[in-house]
Structure formats: C-alpha cells, structure tokens
Amino acid sequence: MKELRKRILDGMLDFIEGEDDAEYTPKDVDTCEKLLLTFSSNIEDGISCSNAMEQVKILVLSLNELNEKCDYSIIETDQREDICEFIFQTLISAGIALDVDVTEEWRDW
Numbered sequence: 001m002k003e004l005r006k007r008i009l010d011g012m013l014d015f016i017e018g019e020d021d022a023e024y025t026p027k028d029v030d031t032c033e034k035l036l037l038t039f040s041s042n043i044e045d046g047i048s049c050s051n052a053m054e055q056v057k058i059l060v061l062s063l064n065e066l067n068e069k070c071d072y073s074i075i076e077t078d079q080r081e082d083i084c085e086f087i088f089q090t091l092i093s094a095g096i097a098l099d100v101d102v103t104e105e106w107r108d109w
Helices: 001-014 026-042 049-069 077-093
Strands: none
Touching: 001 026, 001 077, 026 049, 026 077, 049 077
C-alpha cells in the first residue's frame, strides 16, 4: 500500500516538476496524501461494508473537490487507476472484497 501511495504522489509531483504555471502545487499533493492516509486509517479490520462504503464516498468526494480546485489536472488517468487500486487494496486488507468499482458512483475524476 505504501508503494502504491508513493507512486500516486510521485506521479503528481513529477508532472509539475519544473512547471512555472502548473495548475496545482506540492501543497495540493500533500492534501491528496492526507486524504489517502485518513481513508486508510479509517478502514480497519472488522469494519462493516456500509461503514467502509461511507469512507469511500468521503474520500472520493474530497478528491473531487481537490481535483476541481486544481483545474481538474491533479488526477490524471494513471493516478485515477492507482487511486482506485489503493481503495480496492485497502478494502481487501480490511476483509472487504468487492468485484465492482466502488468509486464510480461519486467519482468525477
């Protein structure tokens, strides 16, 4: 999970490296990291599926807001796929296995 989170954040940072007019800043990337860390700490072993889905919703809506603030540029295709995988793997580690994209209902990115 740590490696996946690092890949997400590094991809975001690599994109803005050397850009003078980037739509987002390293502070925005830090905000994304905090959202991911909060989500993973809220998903603990034994959490109910409905509570876990509420945490997914909170994360996805928060990422929607961050992405909108950043002119829809902080979450590109690679980050979207990795964030979805991060969510999926976090749920699996808590004993919740779902065969669907649990972000799709709320995701704008």
